[in-house]
Amino acid sequence: MYARNLAWMLCLLLAGVGAGGYAWVTPDFDASGLPRVLCYLLLGGAGMLSVFLFPRFQRRRSVVFAIWIPAILLRVVLLPTAPSDDVSRYLWEGHLVSEGISPYAQTADAESLRQYRDAQWVQMNHKDQATAYPPLSELAFAAVVSVAYHPLAFKLFFVIADLLTLAAVLRLLQVRGLSLQYSGFYALSPVVLIAYAGEGHFDALMVAALMWGFWAAAVGRDKWAVCFVSLATGVKWITLPLLPFFIWGQRKHSGESTFLNRVYRRSPYLLLSLVILLLPTIYFVPSLPALFAGLFKFGGTRSFNGPIYDLLLLGIGLPRSLCSALVMFLFASVCLWRWHEREQSTLDAHGRWILGALIVLSPTVHFWYLAWILPLVCLRPSLPWILLSLSSAVYFMVWSNDVWGLSLLQRFVFWLPFFTALCYEWWSTRGRVVLPCQRPRDEVVTVSIVIPTLNVADQLLGALQSVSAQSLMPCEVICVDAGSRDATLKLARQSELGVRVIQSEQGRGQQIATGVAAATGTWVCILHADAALAPTAIEQLSRSVRADPSVCGGAMGQRFEQAQAELLPIELLNDARALFTRTAFGDQVQFFHRDTALRYQLMPRQPLMEDVESSWRLRETGGFLFLNLPCEVCHRSWKASEWLTRFRLVMRLVARYRFVRLSSRAQAEALSYRLYDEYYNQRK
Template sequence: MISLRPIAWTVSLILGLIFVTAWALLPALESEPELRVFLFSGLGITMLGMVFTFPAVTGKSSIGLLVFGAILLRILLLPSPVSDDVNRYLWEGKLVSSGENPYLSTADDPRWMERRDIYWEGMNHRDRPTAYPPGIQWIMAGTASIHYHPFSFKILSVAADLLSLLLVIIILNRERFPLRWAGFYAFNPVILIAFAAEAHFDSLMIATILGALMAAKAKRLLPALFLLALAVQIKFIALILLPLFLVPDTGNAGKTIKHVATILPAFGVFLLMLIAPSIPFGDGLISWIRGTSDFAGNSAFNGPLFTFFSVLGANELLVRALCYIVFFVGFTAVCIARIRGLALAASSGIALTLLLICSPIVHFWYLAWILPFAALRPSFGWTTASITMAVYFLAWRTQAVHGWWGFQPEVSLFIWIPVFCAFLAQNRHLPARIAYFLKTGRQSKARNDLGIVIPVIAQGARSEALVERLGNELPAGTQIIIADASQQLGRGNQIAAGISKLDTDWVLVAHADTISAQGWYQNLMLAIEAHPEAALMVLGQRFDKVSPGTLLVEILNELRVVFGGVAFGDQTMVIRRSALDSLGGFPAQPLMEDVEASLQLDKRGPILYLGHEWSVSAVKWNDNFGLRFLTVIRLVATYQFTRLKGPTEAAKCAEKLYTQYYK
């Protein structure tokens, strides 16, 4: 049988290669801004294609395919013109390697007259003090000494970028998430253009932050803080992560005391790493601080909150004050959540998200700070931003037409309004989830036993075959409940009745026509161990007979879970019992029980897609595919709209839809 996934993935890759080749052929950054908007957004769409049509390979094959696609795209971008920031990297690197202190004067100071060259000519903002920290100055000096050419920084940037990709893959594997989620980083247009094309050094900061997170996860605080200090020396914004790294991952008093004792030498290393590279620049550090504050405090361009407040007509000073307040309140909440048990990676991603949203200046490559976290936990908002950020390149059209670089805040709305809508859609239940988290704290890892419920119309060969397959991997004595439709009307009522007979921490609901994936139980137990806070885990769905139509259904179902938090029963749901009980139990309704359960469980914890898909029969899609496809969309849309009127109306709607569906 021909598999359509490799074909679809290859087509997506080829389109991506066409887009990056066209980008690389453009002679200068300011050339063809409208075409750049098309190419950038096209790359964002092909990224989605490459992630959601990823072939059914695992392990080393999966990693090999990700790395192959990532390297190929980056190689084709290498001829692209670099950012004019690279001119400053080279020129300041030359100063440092010559024993000079770039913090003493601005680049246009006459004292540097003899140091001027073609890269000095190509620099921007020569009248402003440099804002780059001492650590990156030494890195720039070393790179410029090896080869005084922009390509040397491109190699450095891409090397750190690929290292970040490998670290993302390692973390995904440890967290038991699908490795293909690394495609949100590997194939992202922001990452590709920022590093392989324009050679920004932010990739070095990203790699060191990811390394610090891995070290902290392994409870190696000293190397974690060393790497975090290195990240701060590369880009100062990494400093906001320090409070989160200093919080222990446990509320146990004895372990907390031990953690504090470990902090002292690790924090000493952190301070040493901050101080030592700065000593040779001592007489210019005040100027550096002034340059950093000048960059952050006296400029504004494309900041999300800044854009919205500005369009509303608020005074610039008031806008800055509001952004500072939002960041302070939000970051305080993140720190409290971290103390209450929020994972370090999650809290770090949220902190950087807050920083970016509240920043007055957001260049397109700033999104790269967030995208590794958006690969670890796919984000509808940041994925949307990776497409809409294409509008950024119209800044060069403004320069060509009006003589100044940038665009009005109203133009930024085309970038940020879709992003905020996507964030709201994915996180619509976040306030309820936060309230529940603050009330209960991090979930215990005790027991973690599993019970199985299989709803059937009538017990027969299919359900017996599934029970036999499950029994091959389940521990002896595992409870399996066959919920027969002869006793309960509708699948939701069957499942609710079946769950009431179980006394387990987790419940797996499997349809009788599914075929379990090899090694599913071990993978699931590792995921439960890693994510006890999850309210619902979704294993995923693949049809036993693939056609263009069923492939489309697979992709849309996966998109809906990953970005919308709504699962279908065909995707095999694994529910945390404590979360379900806090909601009053499984929705006892004849239809849309899976949708209702997903929407309710999203209020109690994350809904995680594990990507360890089970095979599902495609028989019901064989006839009248188009009619069935439209019917399912209509039923789900009708139910979700009716839910807005209240639970009573939703229950009536479920009864009505059941009659229509099974007529």
């Protein structure tokens, strides 16, 4: 069997062992933390690796089954895990509401509620504090209690919501032209699996409504988008800053020439949102003031594991009130900045920034808070958040410490990988990860295919056939030849694609740059002669760049035409490098926005490392997108018996180029000529 399939199934099996182990070592919610940490890491590491090992399937139905079946099975395996003590509060307060008693009117330890004390009341935390759950959540708790007064009822309810989130993520990936396997960053995340199927946190309801709101907005159903996000806000207040983006912040429609005009035309959306938010409060009107008092006490008088808040409070020693004011100011600044950029970025980009800022700036950060943002990470995989979803395993050490909480070292383990990766992203993109270059949003997307050639008659036909088989045809195919003496030019001119042949000086970078300059499409896709495009490559590229104006280029992906176990690590490293460091090799099929490529000279005219250099120039200019849409490449240069030698050679040359590139582009370009001679001399 294909090595990738075997490795994928092995990773899923290990993830299942991790999930089963976590359920087994957590018969009680306060069970020892170290076994939970180890099982969490096994589940998370194997699950994340399985995303990169996702097999190639011929039919879309097989892809969907390969995503859904492991996702469902892992959740079923985790259901026996001891639920969080929060579930006891859901049960008890839901019972109160079903009896016509407001949980806001008094705290859980009030004498007036003595007759309702039961086993769930005993297991509740913070009985002396007022509840902070919104009215819509309380009504949802009562609805579940009316079906069954048992923790498993809540778990099943939340897992259904969790799976609805996965369905929304898959829909969004399809709309955006991205690889469906990215959904694994949510579906197989230990944060999500343990938070919902394991511990039973109600955040699953909020996230499901929010993600369907993003989907509705993506397909132009604005009213449904407002409804869904309003429901999400009614379940948990944290999505409130996103509501204005759905009501007023989306793209202008006909007749909405000014912001004031848009406010007027979209006032029915505001009314619709207010109805959804206020309707559930009618049931609790007399006791609502106590709800706001509870919210203030919850958010302003306690803290746990908030990196910025703890730095201000414990590191600098500022008063708690000043710490709260500072983080509120920082969060408001992020929201205002995103509002200023509301028409320049996608809604999911605003969501990532706002929810991400909320997590980082919050005084209290529990591990399951990360589940708020992970569905959006699937739309733009992010190394910092994926690392945090794994390093958050240390959270469970709170049950092994002498005092409930994380030590300073444990908090460093929790947050350091995240902030280190953030610093890397800022440095490697020169800040463009925050402020990417913007393309014209309404520009018509047309794609030119540029194929650099030199004596490739035995390979070119396969590349041209893959272009002919596209579900969406390119506007042109350009063959940039550097003096072929075989039948290369004859094959190109005889192609039914009407290939345009132009001449260039020798050198792949020189040829590609010439082809980009000659192209007439708004986008240029660089296809090597020994590669073959996936059948839907151009269609998905067009869909992706239309959806996100910050994308200025990227890569599609690569698989070797012959499946060899020795070459699997190469494929994995190539995917991970392109996805997390925004660095692609030429055989991963690079693509560029033509005007941006010309304006910023993204393609250097150098003989070697032109692909690496163009990737770095691109990420320093604008958004880099890795579609993870594998295109097949010839494996002959990666012989099974010599792959390790070639791998060491490539890595050594790239490292030398990277070191010199730190000094200047000019020195790196000069080095590329020496590396060219070294590379091809050692390949002979």
